[in-house]
Structure formats: structure tokens, C-alpha cells
Amino acid sequence: TATGLNAADSITGITYTYTGTGATSYxxxxxxxxxxxxxxxxxxxxxxxxxGSAAKxxxxxxxxxxxxxxxxxxTVTPTNQNIVYGATAAISFGVTGFAGxxxxxxxxxxxxxxxxxxxxxxxxxxxxxxxxTCSGGSATNYTFTTTAIATATVTKATLTVTPDAKSVTxxxxxxxxxxxxxxxxxxQSASTAASYIAPTCSSxxxxxxxxxxxxxxxCSGGSATNYxxxxxxxxxxxxxKISTLTITAGSPS
Numbered sequence: 001t002a003t004g005l006n007a008a009d010s011i012t013g014i015t016y017t018y019t020g021t022g023a024t025s026y027x028x029x030x031x032x033x034x035x036x037x038x039x040x041x042x043x044x045x046x047x048x049x050x051x052g053s054a055a056k057x058x059x060x061x062x063x064x065x066x067x068x069x070x071x072x073x074x075t076v077t078p079t080n081q082n083i084v085y086g087a088t089a090a091i092s093f094g095v096t097g098f099a100g101x102x103x104x105x106x107x108x109x110x111x112x113x114x115x116x117x118x119x120x121x122x123x124x125x126x127x128x129x130x131x132x133t134c135s136g137g138s139a140t141n142y143t144f145t146t147t148a149i150a151t152a153t154v155t156k157a158t159l160t161v162t163p164d165a166k167s168v169t170x171x172x173x174x175x176x177x178x179x180x181x182x183x184x185x186x187x188q189s190a191s192t193a194a195s196y197i198a199p200t201c202s203s204x205x206x207x208x209x210x211x212x213x214x215x216x217x218x219c220s221g222g223s224a225t226n227y228x229x230x231x232x233x234x235x236x237x238x239x240x241k242i243s244t245l246t247i248t249a250g251s252p253s
Contacts, residue, residue, distance in 0.1 A: 004057075006053075006056060009048055009049070009050065009053040009056065010048065010049040010050075011046055011047065011048060011049070012047050012048065012049050013045075013046070013047035014043050014044070014045065014046050014047070015030060015043070015044045015045040016030065016032070016041055016042070016043055016044075017029070017030055017041070017042045017044065018030070018031070018032055018033055018039050018040070018041055018042075019039065019040045019042070020033070020037055020038070020039055020040075021038050021039060021040050021066065022037075022038050023037070023038075024037030024038050024039060026039060027039075033069065034069070035069065035108070035140060035141055036069045036070060036071040036072075036140065036141045036142075037068070037069055038066065038067075038068045039066065039067055039068070039069070040064055040065070040066050041064065041065045041066065041067060042062065042064045042065075043062045043063075043064075044062055046060060046062075071139075071141055071142050071143045072097060072098075072099055072141060072142050072143070073097055073142070073143050073144075073145050074095050074096065074097040074098065074137070074139070074142045074143065074144050074145065075095070075096050075097050075145045075148070076093055076094075076095055076113045076115075076134045076137060076144055076145065076146045076148065077093060077094045077095075077096070077148045077150075078091060078092070078093040078115045078132040078133070078134050078148060078149065078150035079091075079092045079093060079094065079132075079150055080132075080150045080151050080152075080153075081132075081150070081152055081153075082152070082153050082154075082155045083117070083120065083124075083152050083153070083154050083155070084154075084155055084156075084157050085124075085125070085126045085154055085155065085156055085157040085185055085226040085227070086122050086123075086157055086185025086186050086226070087122065087157075087185075088122065089116075089117045089120050089152065091115040091116065091117060091132055091152070092115075093113070093115045093134055093150075095112075095113070095137075095144075097142075098142075099141070107139050107140070107141065107142060108139065108140035108141060109138065109139050109140035110138075110139045110140075110142075111136075111137060111138045111139065112137060113134050113135060113136045113137030113144055113146055114134065114135060114136050115132055115133065115134040115135075116132070116133060116134075117130045117131070117132050117152045118130075118131070118133070119131065120152060120154070122185070122186060123186060124154050125154065125194075125225060125226060126154050126155055126156040126157075126225065126226045126227075127153075127154065128153075128154050129151050129152065129153050129154075130151070130152045130153075130154070131149055131150075131151065131152075132149060132150040132151065132152055133146075133149055134146040134148070156224075156226055156227050156228045157183060157185050157226060157227055157228075158183055158227070158228055158229075158230050159181050159182065159183040159184065159222070159224070159227045159228070159229050159230065160181070160182050160183050160230045160233065161179055161180075161181055161199050161201075161219045161222060161229055161230060161231045161233065162179060162180050162181075162182070162233045162235075163177060163178070163179045163201045163217040163218070163219050163233065163234065163235040164177075164178045164179060164180070164217075164235060165217075165235045165236055165237075165238070166217070166235075166236075166237045166238070167237070167238045167240065168205075168237060168238070168239055168240070169239070169240045169241075169242060169243075170209075170210075170211040170239055170240065170241055170242050171207050171208075171242065172207065173207065174203070174205050174206070174207075175205075175237065177201040177202065177203065177217055178201075179199070179201050179219055181198075181199070181222075181229075183227070184227075185226070193224045193225070193226065193227060194224060194225035194226060195223070195224055195225045196223075196224045196227075197221070197222060197223045197224065198221075198222060199219045199220060199221045199222030199229050199231060200219065200220060200221050201217055201218065201219040201220075202217070202218065202219075202220075203215050203216060203217045203218070203237055204216075205237050205239075209237075209239055210239065211239045211240060211241040211242075212239065212241065213239065214236035214237065214238055214239070215236060215237040215239070216234050216235075216236055217234060217235040217236060217237060218231070218234050219231045219233075
């Protein structure tokens with residue numbers, strides 16, 4: 001503002017010089033700052049619309065001012081998500097509120113916040129839920145709001161059931177069907193996994209099943225506290241022909 005300006009005069013230009021103060025390092029520069037901080041602003045070199053206007057004033061006094069650019073707030077929002085039983089938690093979150101086209105990759109001095117599931121461990125049972133909270137984060141021109149929360153739900157891990165292929169000779173009794181189960185977590189096995197009930201495997205094989213035509217072995221079922229069962233893999237019973245059929249004519253008497 002200009003105090004004492006004659007009504008007949010008008011100002012068309014003033015040079016402003018900006019300097020950072022306190023912890024803010026900037027200038028002196030005639031380019032206005034944009035980064036968060038505290039600045040002194042010093043006017044100089046007034047330009048009047050009329051060249052003769054300056055001569056009307058015995059003294060032109062320039063009084064410095066100051067201003068502060070506050071940091072912009074970023075909002076951190078964790079994502080509701082599932083964690084597979086036995087897995088290490090990898091928590092995802094979003095950060096919104098960047099100015100213009102800035103992002104986490106381009107904002108000056110950006111250090112990401114962190115989000116944790118404090119009550120979760122790799123032994124947490126499927127079906128349990130755990131609170132996700134965030135904290136921290138820093139940047140030259142931003143503060144971080146980390147009050148939002150989310151929920152992590154533990155889901156069952158998958159066990160893969162694989163039946164074993166079998167071979168018989170035509171007319172043999174049905175073979176004993178066996179299978180393997182893979183995918184246990186936390187060093188568990190069928191004998192230690194909570195509430196484990198084994199799947200079953202079956203086939204349509206009979207003693208009269210045709211040699212040379214494989215018979216499919218398929219599996220189903222299975223349950224456990226922390227697992228689901230993938231029974232999509234099949235195998236076969238291979239039926240070989242009887243090796244030798246000997247026909248002997250009787251001797252006439």
C-alpha cells in the first residue's frame with residue numbers, strides 16, 4: 001500500500017525483493033518464492049505513471065514487510081485389505097492433496113509415511129481382523145495427516161492337492177489311491193494344522209476297466225482352520241494288458 005500518494009499521481013510499478021528469514025533460506029531475489037517458509041519482502045524503485053510525479057515528494061520511504069507460506073496438508077489413507085494366512089503384511093496406502101502436478105515422486109524432500117498392523121503376526125488365524133494405522137511422513141512443503149484407519153482381514157491360505165498316478169494290469173484290484181498336499185505355512189503339516197481334515201481321492205476303476213484306457217483320479221473335500229483346498233489337479237490309473245495269454249490244445253486219446 002502507498003500512504004501519502006497525491007490523488008493526481010498513480011504508481012505503475014514497484015520492485016519487490018524477497019529474502020528468507022529464520023530457518024528459511026532464500027534470495028535475495030525479485031522472484032516471489034513458492035516454497036513453505038517465512039520471508040521478508042522489501043519494496044524499491046517505484047515507477048510513476050508520469051515521469052514528473054517523483055519530484056513532488058521530498059522523500060520516498062520503502063518499508064519492508066513479511067509473510068509466511070504455510071505447508072500444505074497431505075492426507076494419508078490406508079487401504080482395507082486381505083492378508084493371506086502366514087504371509088508378511090505389506091500394507092498399501094494412498095497420499096492425496098499434492099499441489100498442482102506434484103506427486104510423491106517429485107515433491108521436494110518427500111519421505112513417505114509408514115503404515116502398520118500392530119496386532120497381526122504370521123500366526124494370526126484366518127478370519128481375524130486387525131487395525132491398520134499410519135504415522136510419520138515429511139516433505140519440504142507438506143505436513144501429513146495420518147488419522148485415517150483401515151482394517152486388515154486374514155484369509156485362508158491355499159493347499160494344493162495332487163493325486164499320485166497309478167499303474168495296474170488288467171483285472172487287478174483297485175490300487176490304493178495316494179496324494180500329496182503342499183502349501184502349508186509356518187512349518188505346519190497335515191498332522192499339526194488346526195482342525196485339519198484330509199481330502200479324499202477316487203476313481204471309477206474296476207477290475208473290468210479296459211486295458212489301454214486311462215481312468216481319471218480326482219480329489220475333493222478337505223478342510224482346516226487356516227486353509228482352503230485346491231483339488232483341480234487330476235491323475236490317471238494306467239491299465240496294462242495281461243502280458244501273456246497261453247492257449248494249449250489238448251492231446252487226442
